[in-house]
Every structure is written in structure tokens, then in C-alpha cells.
Amino acid sequence: MANDSNQMLDAWAEQNDYKWGFVTDIESETLPPGLDEDVVRAISARKKEPQWLLEWRLKAYRHWLTMDEPDWAHFPDHDWRPIDYNGISYYSAPKSDDDRPKSLDEVDPKLLETYEKLGIPLEERAALAGVAVDAVFDSVSVATTYREKLAEVGVIFCPISEAVHDHPELVQQYLGRIVPPNDNFFAALNSAVFTDGSFVFIPKGVTCPMELSTYFRINSLNTGQFERTLIIAEEGASVSYLEGCTAPMRDENQLHAAVVELIALDDASIKYSTIQNWYPGDENGKGGIYNFVTKRGLCEGDRSHISWTQVETGSAITWKYPSCILKGHDSIGEFYSVALTNMKQQADTGTKMIHIGRNTRSNIVSKGISAGNGQNTYRGQVKIRPKATNARNYTQCDSMLMGDRCGAHTFPYIEADNDTAIVEHEASTSKIGEDQIFYCNQRGISSEDAVSMIVNGFCREVLAELPMEFAVEAKKLLEVSLEGSVG
Amino acid sequence: MLQITNLHASVEGTEILRGIDLTIPSGEVHSIMGPNGSGKSTLARVLAGEETYEVTEGSITLDGEDLLDMDPDERACEGLFMAFQYPVEIPGVSTKYFLRAAVNAVRAHRELSELDAYEFLQLVKEKAQALALDTSLLDRSVNEGFSGGEKKRAEIFQMAMLDPKMCVLDETDSGLDIDALKVVSDGVNALRDGNRSFLVITHYQRLLNYIVPDVVHVLVNGRIARTGGKELAQLLEAEGYAGIEAESGVANGA
Ligand SMILES: Nc1ncnc2c1ncn2[C@@H]1O[C@H](COP(=O)(O)OP(=O)(O)O)[C@@H](O)[C@H]1O
Numbered sequence: 255m256a257n258d259s260n261q262m263l264d265a266w267a268e269q270n271d272y273k274w275g276f277v278t279d280i281e282s283e284t285l286p287p288g289l290d291e292d293v294v295r296a297i298s299a300r301k302k303e304p305q306w307l308l309e310w311r312l313k314a315y316r317h318w319l320t321m322d323e324p325d326w327a328h329f330p331d332h333d334w335r336p337i338d339y340n341g342i343s344y345y346s347a348p349k350s351d352d353d354r355p356k357s358l359d360e361v362d363p364k365l366l367e368t369y370e371k372l373g374i375p376l377e378e379r380a381a382l383a384g385v386a387v388d389a390v391f392d393s394v395s396v397a398t399t400y401r402e403k404l405a406e407v408g409v410i411f412c413p414i415s416e417a418v419h420d421h422p423e424l425v426q427q428y429l430g431r432i433v434p435p436n437d438n439f440f441a442a443l444n445s446a447v448f449t450d451g452s453f454v455f456i457p458k459g460v461t462c463p464m465e466l467s468t469y470f471r472i473n474s475l476n477t478g479q480f481e482r483t484l485i486i487a488e489e490g491a492s493v494s495y496l497e498g499c500t501a502p503m504r505d506e507n508q509l510h511a512a513v514v515e516l517i518a519l520d521d522a523s524i525k526y527s528t529i530q531n532w533y534p535g536d537e538n539g540k541g542g543i544y545n546f547v548t549k550r551g552l553c554e555g556d557r558s559h560i561s562w563t564q565v566e567t568g569s570a571i572t573w574k575y576p577s578c579i580l581k582g583h584d585s586i587g588e589f590y591s592v593a594l595t596n597m598k599q600q601a602d603t604g605t606k607m608i609h610i611g612r613n614t615r616s617n618i619v620s621k622g623i624s625a626g627n628g629q630n631t632y633r634g635q636v637k638i639r640p641k642a643t644n645a646r647n648y649t650q651c652d653s654m655l656m657g658d659r660c661g662a663h664t665f666p667y668i669e670a671d672n673d674t675a676i677v678e679h680e681a682s683t684s685k686i687g688e689d690q691i692f693y694c695n696q697r698g699i700s701s702e703d704a705v706s707m708i709v710n711g712f713c714r715e716v717l718a719e720l721p722m723e724f725a726v727e728a729k730k731l732l733e734v735s736l737e738g739s740v741g
Numbered sequence: 742m743l744q745i746t747n748l749h750a751s752v753e754g755t756e757i758l759r760g761i762d763l764t765i766p767s768g769e770v771h772s773i774m775g776p777n778g779s780g781k782s783t784l785a786r787v788l789a790g791e792e793t794y795e796v797t798e799g800s801i802t803l804d805g806e807d808l809l810d811m812d813p814d815e816r817a818c819e820g821l822f823m824a825f826q827y828p829v830e831i832p833g834v835s836t837k838y839f840l841r842a843a844v845n846a847v848r849a850h851r852e853l854s855e856l857d858a859y860e861f862l863q864l865v866k867e868k869a870q871a872l873a874l875d876t877s878l879l880d881r882s883v884n885e886g887f888s889g890g891e892k893k894r895a896e897i898f899q900m901a902m903l904d905p906k907m908c909v910l911d912e913t914d915s916g917l918d919i920d921a922l923k924v925v926s927d928g929v930n931a932l933r934d935g936n937r938s939f940l941v942i943t944h945y946q947r948l949l950n951y952i953v954p955d956v957v958h959v960l961v962n963g964r965i966a967r968t969g970g971k972e973l974a975q976l977l978e979a980e981g982y983a984g985i986e987a988e989s990g991v992a993n994g995a
Pocket residue numbers: 752753757775776777778779780781782783784793
């Protein structure tokens with residue numbers, strides 16, 4: 255990188271004193287595109303990080319340089335535009351209030367229409383569309399009330415950049431333990447340049463008194479493309495965390511490479527729900543997010559329980575395998591997934607269940623829906639280690655096709671190294687029937703409503719895992735994503 | 742009143758219905774009988790608006806409104822109901838949920854207010870009582886794993902819930918034992934109210950002992966070969982279709 259851009263970086267990193275980090279960063283700007291050690295240093299400096307974290311990032315970065323971008327999951331006939339890692343800006347803070355729309359009138363009506371269809375309340379729509387927050391409502395006070403309530407029971411829920419300062423011992427102890435920086439290409443990249451994400455700590459014996467949702471941290475809606483989330487549930491603790499909002503991002507081929515780490519100690523339980531609706535690109539496959547995410551949970555303690563639920567409807571390409579390492583005896587891992595691909599979207603998703611402890615159980619339910627020219631792949635691995643006596647796995651993998659230009663693929667890998675293991679796998683592929691739609695029509699139900707009804711029925715076991723409000727949103731999202739896919 | 746005039750319809754270029762004229766005044770029960778392959782189900786599906794069938798000539802009106810101009814869901818909202826010979830399964834969608842969506846779609850079309858969950862359940866109760874049908878099926882997915890009899894009962898129940906003007910029943914008797922047949926016919930008879938019309942399609946005369954028609958038509962090779970009173974059905978039962986086929990000058994499948 256040229257000298258003057260180095261100076262620019264330094265100046266950028268120094269501007270504005272660190273106050274509340276995240277919240278006051280709203281005024282800040284975007285780092286120029288490109289990636290080298292100076293960029294990593296600049297990000298770390300910008301966040302006033304301790305030395306150990308800078309070293310950690312640099313190590314990840316240096317390792318990343320030695321790695322190759324994976325290319326195993328995409329389909330040859332889909333136009334893959336290589337990612338130019340030097341064409342990406344690695345720090346993109348929210349726009350300053352001057353640049354934001356002042357009211358809903360200034361927002362793209364198409365975007366608003368989508369929000370409306372999703373049933374998002376008016377104030378929230380404005381926030382999602384990036385209307386200056388104080389013009390809508392005071393998000394800081396919302397977040398604060400929320401946080402105070404949690405603090406009463408000892409729950410920590412804050413941006414990870416803040417946790418680095420306020421709870422350094424916890425962050426240092428757990429960061430990268432479950433997804434090490436050298437785990438894979440995108441995890442290494444994330445470790446080097448992550449800008450924010452959530453930190454959750456539930457102390458011993460505490461049941462988190464409310465669903466934790468990124469929604470309550472309005473400003474996190476604009477977090478960069480490299481989120482880092484860490485959730486720790488101590489002995490006997492339990493928490494349900496909801497991630498993602500339904501805001502479509504109108505960006506071109508942007509890379510989104512998040513890392514999520516969960517750890518559950520004895521008798522702890524973590525339920526992690528995601529609704530992913532990043533911009534999918536257009537009918538011709540132009541634009542859209544590359545969603546390459548590493549999510550992994552460690553059931554470290556006996557009788558611990560980690561459950562992943564995801565509804566993936568967005569992104570041009572998704573590669574994502576939320577996994578569970580079932581180390582504690584009698585621990586349970588679950589994965590419930592709906593992935594919908596329309597237009598030229600590709601989703602390659604599934605899970606890994608690694609059974610290490612005795613009497614460990616895992617349950618996998620995957621529902622893939624393909625429409626338009628969409629490609630949908632379930633890729634899963636169930637591994638029973640030699641000492642995992644009496645391990646059980648049940649996998650159910652259903653695909654639904656709409657039309658004849660789309661595809662569904664299933665790759666279940668099973669490796670059982672203990673004779674007492676019972677591993678069951680069921681799979682089905684069906685076509686959404688003209689006869690089903692006609693039957694609904696004959697009862698007065700429009701084709702569009704019929705399709706969403708049939709699809710929701712197909713996904714019911716997964717939707718049932720979502721917290722109530724999320725389930726409603728997910729249903730609407732499936733509806734909107736399928737709009738116009740039947741004649 | 743349903744009025745079908747010179748109706749021709751084909752599938753993939755093959756003409757199946759070859760000029761049908763049929764008028765069913767309000768409140769009447771008409772039956773269509775005929776040998777297998779004569780086009781009975783085709784007629785029902787053309788009435789309901791299934792796309793596979795191309796209407797090449799003729800017209801269909803319901804109370805003066807042009808049905809051929811409407812999409813299938815619009816026809817349903819206008820009061821046309823068809824009980825399917827083979828009702829399809831919709832896994833994961835409870836019958837109750839499905840029916841509420843249907844009832845509210847039809848009500849919206851008729852500019853009636855949407856029924857909330859409570860009002861809907863009241864309506865379910867009322868209709869179930871009137872038809873002496875039990876409602877346990879309503880909590881299961883639409884037609885999923887239903888026995889033949891359960892499927893037909895569910896169709897009749899849906900018919901009652903949607904309050905149609907014109908009911909088309911396509912071989913509702915097929916695959917039913919005598920007890921199920923009685924339950925289904927009692928349901929239909931309970932819905933006869935002097936205004937609602939019925940087109941009862943059947944291959945066998947047996948059903949017509951329970952649902953007594955005002956008029957019987959015999960469909961042979963895509964045309965109505967003969968029309969008469971309920972005694973025509975008994976005649977067919979005794980003599981079979983061969984006589985009418987010969988008389989109408991077209992061998993089946995010609
Ligand atoms: N979807 C279809 N595709 C091709 N042929 C069809 C289709 N539906 C009906 N037919 C043909 O039309 C004729 C009449 O069929 P149908 O209306 O089912 O008779 P019925 O109900 O009187 O037994 C038969 O020869 C049948 O094979």
C-alpha cells in the first residue's frame with residue numbers, strides 16, 4: 255500500500271476518541287479498500303484494542319495469507335465472480351447522520367414495500383432503512399433499559415468490541431477456542447478483520463429473562479460484513495439468542511464472513527436462531543451477498559444442549575454449516591434448517607455433529623426449497639468418535655422443487671467408530687404439485703397464498719422451533735421470497 | 742343457475758368433451774352417469790377451471806356470470822364447489838388452518854368480514870352438528886393419511902363450510918362402504934335447501950338411492966346421450982351402458 259494511504263489510515267485510526275465505542279462510532283467513516291497488516295492494525299487501533307488482540311489478529315492474517323480460497327461447493331454452471339479481497343473495504347461504519355435519509359419519504363419505496371410485506375412495524379422499518387436513529391426513536395435508551403434489566407441477573411449482552419474492554423478475561427479465555435483463527439479460510443479472514451458482533455455471557459444457574467435479539471441493538475444492524483459473536487453459558491445457564499434482521503442489503507457481491515462461537519458448560523443450554531435475508535442478487539444472478547459463515551457450538555459440559563435453527567432465504571451464495579461438538583456426556587445437539595433458493599441463488603448448508611461423549615444425541619432436520627434457477631444443497635456430517643458409547647443421531651432431509659430449472663442435492667456423510675451408535679437418515683424430494691395448488695384454488699385460495707401455505711406446511715417442524723414472533727416473520731419472508739415464482 | 746352451452750374441451754389436442762348442453766336451475770339436483778372414460782371428470786375439472794383442459798368452444802355461466810373468464814379461485818369465490826374424486830394431500834397444513842384460509846378468502850370476495858379464530862370455530866361447530874360429522878379430522882394435515890371415507894367426508898364438510906351455490910361431486914361414492922356412503926349422502930342431503938344446486942357425477946346408480954336426483958343425464962363419449970328422471974338411473978343399473986352407447990352411435994373410445 256502506498257505511503258499516503260498509510261498516513262490516511264493512521265489519521266483515520268486516530269480520529270475521534272473512544273467513548274462508547276460502538277455507539278459513538280456512528281460518525282465514523284469507511285476505510286479505503288484493501289487488505290494488509292496495516293489495515294489490520296488500523297482496525298485494532300480504531301477500536302483501541304489491547305496488544306494481545308492485535309497480535310491475535312495479525313497471526314490470523316498471516317495464516318490467512320498461506321491459505322487458499324475454497325472452491326468445492328459451487329456449481330460450475332453458475333457464474334462465480336472471484337472475490338477481490340483488495341477491493342473490499344474492511345471497516346465500514348454506519349453512515350453519518352448527514353448522509354442518511356431524514357425521513358421515510360427519502361427512502362427507496364421498493365425497500366419500504368418489502369418491509370411492509372414482512373410486517374415490520376413502522377418505526378423499525380425506518381431504522382432498517384437507515385433513517386437517522388434519533389429521527390425515529392431513541393435506540394440508545396431502548397438498548398439501555400434492556401441492558402439494565404439483564405445486568406440485574408448478571409447477564410452480559412454487549413457489542414464484542416465493548417466486551418474486549420469491559421470483560422477482557424472472558425474474551426481472551428474463549429475467543430477462538432471453538433473456531434480457531436486457522437480453522438478455515440474465511441474464519442482466518444474474519445479473525446484478522448472482524449469489526450463487531452455480539453458478546454453474551456450467562457452466569458451459572460441463570461436463565462436469561464428474555465430472548466436476546468440483535469434487534470435491540472439497533473446500531474448493530476449496520477455492522478460490517480465480518481461479525482464475530484461469542485456466547486458463553488455457564489453451568490445450568492440457559493439462553494435463547496435471535497440473530498439477523500430481515501433487512502435486504504442492496505449491495506453488489508459483498509462478502510459476508512461471520513464467525514459465531516457458542517460454549518455450553520454442564521447443564522447449560524443455548525438456542526441460537528437465525529433469519530438470514532441478505533440481498534440475493536437479481537433474476538440474472540447479478541449482485542447479492544456471498545454468505546460464508548462459520549458457526550460452531552461446543553457442548554463442553556455434561557447434559558449441555560445446543561440448538562441451531564436457521565431460516566436462510568437471502569444471499570447469492572450461502573456456505574454455512576452450524577455445528578455441534580458433543581463433548582460432554584449426555585449432551586444434545588440440534589440443527590433445524592430451512593433454506594430457500596430462488597432466481598440464481600445457491601445455498602450449500604447443513605451441519606456437523608461430532609459425538610465425543612457418552613449418550614450424546616443429535617437431531618438434524620433440513621428443509622430445502624428450490625425455485626427459479628436456485629440450487630440447494632444439504633451437506634452434513636455425523637461423526638461418532640470411538641468413545642461415544644450409545645450415541646444417537648436422527649437426520650431428516652427433505653427437498654422441495656418448484657419448477658424444473660432448479661436443483662436439490664443431498665450429501666450426508668456418516669462416520670461411526672463405535673458399534674453402539676445408532677444413526678438414522680431419511681431423505682425425500684418432492685415437487686410442489688400443480689394439483690395441490692389447484693386444490694387450494696378450488697377452495698377460493700389464490701395461487702400465491704396456496705404456494706406459501708404449502709411451503710410453510712413443508713417447513714413446519716423447523717418453523718415450530720423458532721420463537722413465536724420470529725416464526726411469523728419467517729413465514730412472511732418465505733412468502734415474499736417466493737413471490738412470482740408460480741404463474 | 743348453471744348453464745353450459747355447446748361445450749367442447751380437449752387435452753393435448755384430443756377432444757374429450759364434444760358439445761355439451763346442460764342447464765341446472767337453482768335448487769335442483771342433476772346427476773351425470775356414464776361409462777369410464779366418457780368425460781365425467783373432465784367436465785367437472787373444466788367447470789372448476791383446471792388449466793390442463795382447453796375449452797375450444799362454448800360457454801359456461803353461473804347465475805349469468807361467465808365462468809370461463811374466471812380463474813379457478815375466483816370461480817370458487819363465486820360459489821362453485823367441486824368435491825374431488827381424489828382429494829390431494831397437503832402435508833404440514835392443518836385442515837383447520839386450510840379451511841379458515843378458504844372461508845376467509847370466499848368471505849372477502851363476498852364482501853363479508855373475516856372470521857376470527859373464535860367465530861371460525863363456532864361455524865365449524867354449527868356445520869359439524871348440522872351434518873352430524875365429527876371434527877377430529879380438522880386437526881390433521883389436509884387429507885394426509887386419511888382413509889378413502891375420511892377424504893370424502895372432509896370434502897363434504899368443506900362444502901358445507903364454504904356455502905357454495907353450485908356443488909359438483911365427482912364420484913364421491915367411489916371406494917366407499919355402505920356406512921360411509923350413508924354419512925356422505927346424509928351430509929349432501931342436509932345441504933339441499935331449495936336454492937343450492939348439485940351436479941352429482943357417478944358411475945353407479947347406488948349413490949342415487951341416497952341422493953335422489955331431479956334429473957339424470959347420461960354422458961357417452963363426451964356428449965350427453967340421454968336425459969331423463971331418476972328412473973333412468975335404475976334402467977341403466979339393470980341394462981348397463983351398452984344399449985345407450987349403441988343407440989348414440991358411438992362406441993366407447995372411438
Ligand atoms: N389430463 C389428461 N391427460 C390426458 N388425457 C386425459 C386427461 N384427463 C382425461 N383424459 C382422457 O379423457 C378421457 C375422459 O376421461 P375422464 O374425464 O377422466 O372420464 P371419466 O371420469 O368419465 O371416467 C379419457 O380417455 C382420459 O384418458
